[in-house]
Amino acid sequence: xxxxxxxxxxxxxxxxxxxxxAATGTAMTFAVFVPPQAEAGPVPVVWYLSGLTCTHAxxxxxxxYRAAAAEHGVIIVCPDTSPRGEGVPDETDNWQFGSGAGFYxxxxxxxxxxxxxxxxxxxxxLTGLIAAEFPADMTRQGIFGHSMGGHGALTMALKNPGRFxxxxxxxxxxxxxxxxxxxxxxxxYLGADPASWRAYDxxxxxxxxxxxxxxxxxxxxxxxxxxxxxxxxxLEAACARAGIPLTLNMREGYDHSYYFISTFMADHLAWHxxxxxx
Amino acid sequence: xxxxxxxxxxxxxxxxxxxxxAATGTAMTFAVFVPPQAEAGPVPVVWYLSGLTCTHAxxxxxxxYRAAAAEHGVIIVCPDTSPRGEGVPDETDNWQFGSGAGFYxxxxxxxxxxxxxxxxxxxxxLTGLIAAEFPADMTRQGIFGHSMGGHGALTMALKNPGRFxxxxxxxxxxxxxxxxxxxxxxxxYLGADPASWRAYDxxxxxxxxxxxxxxxxxxxxxxxxxxxxxxxxxLEAACARAGIPLTLNMREGYDHSYYFISTFMADHLAWHxxxxxx
Numbered sequence: 001x002x003x004x005x006x007x008x009x010x011x012x013x014x015x016x017x018x019x020x021x022a023a024t025g026t027a028m029t030f031a032v033f034v035p036p037q038a039e040a041g042p043v044p045v046v047w048y049l050s051g052l053t054c055t056h057a058x059x060x061x062x063x064x065y066r067a068a069a070a071e072h073g074v075i076i077v078c079p080d081t082s083p084r085g086e087g088v089p090d091e092t093d094n095w096q097f098g099s100g101a102g103f104y105x106x107x108x109x110x111x112x113x114x115x116x117x118x119x120x121x122x123x124x125x126l127t128g129l130i131a132a133e134f135p136a137d138m139t140r141q142g143i144f145g146h147s148m149g150g151h152g153a154l155t156m157a158l159k160n161p162g163r164f165x166x167x168x169x170x171x172x173x174x175x176x177x178x179x180x181x182x183x184x185x186x187x188x189y190l191g192a193d194p195a196s197w198r199a200y201d202x203x204x205x206x207x208x209x210x211x212x213x214x215x216x217x218x219x220x221x222x223x224x225x226x227x228x229x230x231x232x233x234x235l236e237a238a239c240a241r242a243g244i245p246l247t248l249n250m251r252e253g254y255d256h257s258y259y260f261i262s263t264f265m266a267d268h269l270a271w272h273x274x275x276x277x278x
Numbered sequence: 279x280x281x282x283x284x285x286x287x288x289x290x291x292x293x294x295x296x297x298x299x300a301a302t303g304t305a306m307t308f309a310v311f312v313p314p315q316a317e318a319g320p321v322p323v324v325w326y327l328s329g330l331t332c333t334h335a336x337x338x339x340x341x342x343y344r345a346a347a348a349e350h351g352v353i354i355v356c357p358d359t360s361p362r363g364e365g366v367p368d369e370t371d372n373w374q375f376g377s378g379a380g381f382y383x384x385x386x387x388x389x390x391x392x393x394x395x396x397x398x399x400x401x402x403x404l405t406g407l408i409a410a411e412f413p414a415d416m417t418r419q420g421i422f423g424h425s426m427g428g429h430g431a432l433t434m435a436l437k438n439p440g441r442f443x444x445x446x447x448x449x450x451x452x453x454x455x456x457x458x459x460x461x462x463x464x465x466x467y468l469g470a471d472p473a474s475w476r477a478y479d480x481x482x483x484x485x486x487x488x489x490x491x492x493x494x495x496x497x498x499x500x501x502x503x504x505x506x507x508x509x510x511x512x513l514e515a516a517c518a519r520a521g522i523p524l525t526l527n528m529r530e531g532y533d534h535s536y537y538f539i540s541t542f543m544a545d546h547l548a549w550h551x552x553x554x555x556x
Contacts, residue, residue, distance in 0.1 A: 008500070009537035064342050066540070222286070259287035262344070 001133055004029065010070040011036040014060065019129060023121035024083035025114055030126065031056040032134060033066055037073030042137035044276035045075045045130060046166075046269065047122070049145030049152040053100040056080050059146070062258035068266040072273035075136050079122055081148065083115040097185045103176065104152030105200045107189035116189055119200075123156065123163075142166035142272040146261055147230075150217070151176055154202035154235075158210040166275035168216035168268045170261050171223055174235035175203040181229045203234050206242040214245040216271050218264045220254030279411055282307065288348040289314040292338065297407060301399035302361035303392055308404065309334040310412060311344055315351030320415035322554035323353045323408060324444075324547065325400070327423030327430040331378040334358050337424070340536035346544040350551035353414050357400055359426065361393040375463045381454065382430030383478045385467035394467055397478075401434065420444035420550040424539055425508075428495070429454055432480035432513075436488040444553035446494035446546045448539045449501055452513035453481040459507045481512050484520040492523040494549050496542045498532030 004016040012035040021028040037043050046069070050059055056078045059065065069076050082102030089111040090098035107116035131138045143164050145153040150172020157167035176182035177197045186197040198204035219232045226232075232248055239246035254260040282294040290313040299306040315321050324347070328337055334356045337343065347354050360380030367389040368376035385394035409416045421442045423431040428450020435445035454460035455475045464475040476482035497510045504510075510526055517524040532538040 007533055007535055007537040008498075008531040008541075010541045014537055061340050061536075064345070064540075066537075067342070067345075067544070220286075253286040255285055257285055258339075259285040259292055259344075262342075263286075263288045266345070 001129060009033070010066040012038070012066065012070050014066065016056065016060070021083070021121055021125055023117045023125045026083040026085050026088060028083070028121065028126075029056055029080055031060040031078040032130070033069055033076040034134060035070045035073045035075065038075065038135040042135050043073050043075055044140035044142065044273070045077060045136045045138065046272050046276070047141065047143040047145075047153070048076055048078045049104060049122075049143070049149030050078065050081050051145070051147030051149050052081070053095050054081050054149075055100070058258065059261070062262060063265055064262035065265050065269060068269035072269055074142075074269065074273055074276065075130075075134060077126070077130055079118075079126055082118060088115045096181050097188060101148065101185060103148060103182065103185055103189065103200065104155065105186075105189055108196070109189060109191050112189050119156070123160065140165060140276045142276055144168040144170070144268055144272065145172070146170040147225075147256065148173055148182070150174075151182075151200075151202065154215065155200055155205060157212045158202060158205045159199070161212050166272045167212055168271060170217075170264065170268070171219050171225070171230055171256055172202070172217060172235070173229055174231060174238070175201055177201040177204060179229045179231070181225070203238040206238045206244065211242060212244060214247070215239065216247045216268065218249045218251055218268070220251045220256065220260045222253050223256040223260075225256055279407060287311070288344040290316070290344065290348050292344065294334065294338070299361070299399055299403055301395045301403045304361040304363050304366060306361070306399065306404075307334055307358055309338040309356040310408070311347055311354040312412060313348045313351045313353065316353065316413040320413050321351045321353055322418035322420065322551070323355060323414045323416065324550050324554070325419065325421040325423075325431070326354055326356045327382060327400075327421070327427030328356065328359050329423070329425030329427050330359070331373050332359050332427075333378070336536065337539070340540060341543055342540035343543050343547060346547035350547055352420075352547065352551055352554065353408075353412060355404070355408055357396075357404055360396065366393045374459050375466060379426065379463060381426060381460065381463055381467065381478065382434065383464075383467055386474070387467060387469050390467050396430075397434070401438065418443060418554045420554055422446040422448070422546055422550065423450070424448040425503075425534065426451055426460070429460075429478075429480065432493065433478055433483060435490045436480060436483045437477070439490050444550045445490055446549060448495075448542065448546070449497050449503070449508055449534055450480070450495060450513070451507055452509060452516070453479055455479040455482060457507045457509070459503075481516040484516045484522065489520060490522060492525070493517065494525045494546065496527045496529055496546070498529045498534065498538045500531050501534040501538075503534055
């Protein structure tokens with residue numbers, strides 16, 4: 001693991017790191033904020049998964065998470081959203097597929113299966129690296145994210161309820177199998193059989209019996225993707241059917257941007273911290 | 279004035295605007311955050327002047343000012359740092375001069391005098407526009423900034439103590455006339471006579487009798503420009519001679535970046551708000 005940059009911020013350290021990933025077959029860059037409390041011993045870890053087109057850097061620069069993370073004493077890990085670089089198959093004119101659009105899954109179809117393995121990358125490889133290299137208490141992990149990253153957080157939590165104690169999302173894609181902007185990606189990464197998509201679809205996972213203690217979701221009412229890609233009512237209905245408590249905050253006038261995310265960042269981190277310190 | 283973008287954030291509205299400036303002879307872009315309190319009537323205005331290489335956007339994206347501005351009910355105005363565009367003389371390989379390096383002065387030397395008039399632009403033209411277009415109480419204005427923008431804030435406050443009630447800075451250039459990285463710019467903008475530089479040099483302004491009620495300055499000890507471009511001890515000595523109270527916080531381990539600025543942003547805005555609400 002190579003340190004790309006390190007800066008003191010809000011009493012802790014915001015770092016950017018790079019390593020060669022066996023899962024993706026590429027170099028991968030990620031950001032980690034370590035709060036000041038970590039000087040006294042391991043602290044909980046909250047994973048933040050970013051949305052389409054983002055790298056590790058967008059939320060690091062615009063997400064305003066450091067003040068709250070330093071207050072509550074949690075590490076924030078921000079992975080990239082896909083493998084990148086020479087030799088990685090991509091559709092450079094399609095922002096909903098390829099670079100910046102890994103959808104937090106393990107692709108099974110050629111030519112994507114060799115590199116697009118973001119699920120294994122995050123849950124196995126990067127998790128191991130965080131445990132080894134940072135003062136992290138891996139028995140206390142939470143996960144959240146935005147849009148495509150909200151999809152990643154919900155699905156990873158539903159499939160790993162023993163690992164993650166808390167899960168929340170900003171404007172998540174809740175049913176990617178049926179959303180126009182994600183269905184084509186699932187088909188290319190996973191093949192034409194919709195059954196193979198269910199493992200990466202929060203609503204389908206709940207229908208198939210997966211459970212998680214509770215979710216927190218914030219969604220802007222002025223989000224241009226509200227009724228097409230996002231559709232929080234589908235999550236609401238699925239949680240009701242599954243008996244999973246959902247706090248869904250519809251935020252009047254907020255859009256899909258980091259101006260929205262940063263507004264409710266402190267609320268989400270406080271919510272995670274309460275569940276991770278219990 | 280044209281609206282470039284608007285987004286709800288922290289209960290208020292973060293906007294970006296563009297207008298044709300008579301002062302600079304160019305189109306100028308600036309950012310304004312209006313807090314929710316402005317719905318009930320005019321609120322104080324705090325000007326944030328950015329550092330070398332920045333536009334209006336850097337602090338808007340990375341400065342983390344909206345939470346505190348919304349808490350205290352102040353408008354934040356973020357101008358650009360220079361005129362830009364076709365026909366504006368520039369040195370494209372010099373980050374300390376030309377585009378992104380207006381130094382908040384009115385140039386007197388050809389070919390710069392036609393466009394590089396950031397002092398008049400901010401103090402006259404943009405001030406008039408803010409008063410006309412936003413719910414701003416112009417009797418309650420504060421000013422702060424970073425690095426070159428800290429220089430701008432200190433010098434504008436010292437020359438306009440009746441207009442600004444509060445002034446603070448992050449890692450300001452306090453004596454640009456003698457700093458290697460700013461002296462060449464002053465010479466090109468203002469001519470070879472050092473006497474002409476004194477109106478844009480905080481330490482010289484104090485020596486020449488200018489006063490302000492008090493200053494707040496935060497400075498990182500790991501700032502790579504600490505002993506060359508910045509030298510807060512010169513401000514400390516000048517304030518002592520002038521009898522101006524200075525709160526100078528040397529912040530252990532912090533650098534010159536927005537990771538530093540954002541850490542102490544809430545402190546500075548609370549400090550301004552106390553003086554602007556009095």
